[in-house]
Amino acid sequence: MNCKQTGVFLSGATLLLSLPACNGIFEGIYDMPTSETGNEYGFILIDEEARTGRIHIDATDYTEWHYVDLHDKQLTTTRVGDAAPETWDFAVHRYDTKTNGGTVLESQAGSFDALTVPESVSGEQWTADEWTTDRITVDMSQMMDGIILYAEDYWNPCLSRWLDVDTSTMPPIYTLSGTIYLLRLKDGTFAALRLANFMNDAAVKGYMTIDYLYPVE
Numbered sequence: 001m002n003c004k005q006t007g008v009f010l011s012g013a014t015l016l017l018s019l020p021a022c023n024g025i026f027e028g029i030y031d032m033p034t035s036e037t038g039n040e041y042g043f044i045l046i047d048e049e050a051r052t053g054r055i056h057i058d059a060t061d062y063t064e065w066h067y068v069d070l071h072d073k074q075l076t077t078t079r080v081g082d083a084a085p086e087t088w089d090f091a092v093h094r095y096d097t098k099t100n101g102g103t104v105l106e107s108q109a110g111s112f113d114a115l116t117v118p119e120s121v122s123g124e125q126w127t128a129d130e131w132t133t134d135r136i137t138v139d140m141s142q143m144m145d146g147i148i149l150y151a152e153d154y155w156n157p158c159l160s161r162w163l164d165v166d167t168s169t170m171p172p173i174y175t176l177s178g179t180i181y182l183l184r185l186k187d188g189t190f191a192a193l194r195l196a197n198f199m200n201d202a203a204v205k206g207y208m209t210i211d212y213l214y215p216v217e
Contacts, residue, residue, distance in 0.1 A: 035047050035048075039056075040056070041057060041058055041075065042073075042074070042075035043075065046073065050213075051213055051214060051215060051217075052211070052213050053073075053214075054196070054210065054211050054212070055075065055208075055209070055211075055212060056207070056208070057075065057092055057207070058207055059093065059094050059206045059207070060094075060204065060205070060206035061206075062080075062093075062137055062138050062139065063079055063138055063139075064078065064079060064080065065079075065080060065084070065092070065093050066092045067085050067090075068092070068210075069085070069087050069088050069089060070090075070191055070212065070214045071087065071089070074087075076088065080093070080138050080151045080153075081151065084100075089102065089185050090102065090156075090159070090183060090191075092208055092210075093136055093153075095162075095163045095198065095208075096135060096155055097156050097159040098156050099156050099183065099185075100186060101185075102128075102129075103126035103183075104126065104159045104181055104183055104184070105121055105125055105126050105127070105158070105181065106161070106181055107179065107180045107181065107192070109180050112192055115182070115192055115213075115216060118182055118184065118216060126184060127156065127157060127158035128156075129154040129156045130155055131152075132152070132153065132154070133150060135150065135160075136150055136153050137149070138151045158181065159181050159183070161177055161179070162176065162179065162181065162195040163176055163177065163195060174198065176196075176197075177195070179194065180192050180193070181193045182216065189214075189215045189216075190215060190216040191212060191214040191216060192216050194210070194211045194212075195209070196209045197209040
């Protein structure tokens with residue numbers, strides 16, 4: 001499946017959400033390499049020898065997709081409804097994700113070094129993207145009236161579990177899964193991803209910090 005950007009589909013919903021609070025900042029578990037790139041966003045830490053790094057994304061705008069190219073270490077931002085870049089591997093919209101024809105597996109590993117060899121995992125355990133009309137929020141301005149507007153697009157339900165937002169209580173409770181997710185790219189290579197934080201130092205939500213290992217060998 002080649003995930004592509006499509007036009008915007010807007011619909012009303014009675015789901016009431018509130019995103020102003022959190023139960024605390026989650027610090028990354030890994031000691032990341034010190035090879036800083038000097039970038040504020042995008043690939044901010046890269047260790048070529050270890051094949052690891054860190055990506056920082058300003059995903060505060062609900063009308064944007066952020067496309068990550070692990071091969072060339074590039075981050076491209078587009079408006080929802082605009083065409084995706086020519087090359088990309090996975091994309092982030094707020095806390096949601098999609099892949100470029102890839103599949104995702106939730107690993108049991110506690111660190112990149114403890115990952116199972118991806119080829120040993122059966123195919124049915126991998127999760128492909130799904131088409132959705134009620135996941136990609138683009139407008140919450142009428143939220144208090146019970147109306148939320150969504151974009152129609154692909155969405156990966158497995159990788160998007162990296163952050164749980166429990167709206168059964170107010171304010172909602174945000175919980176990082178702490179899980180390492182294996183991403184099988186459409187070229188047959190594998191990446192490992194872990195969401196380390198979803199806030200900046202001022203506790204503003206939507207600033208995504210992603211640790212990665214690519215390629216997984």
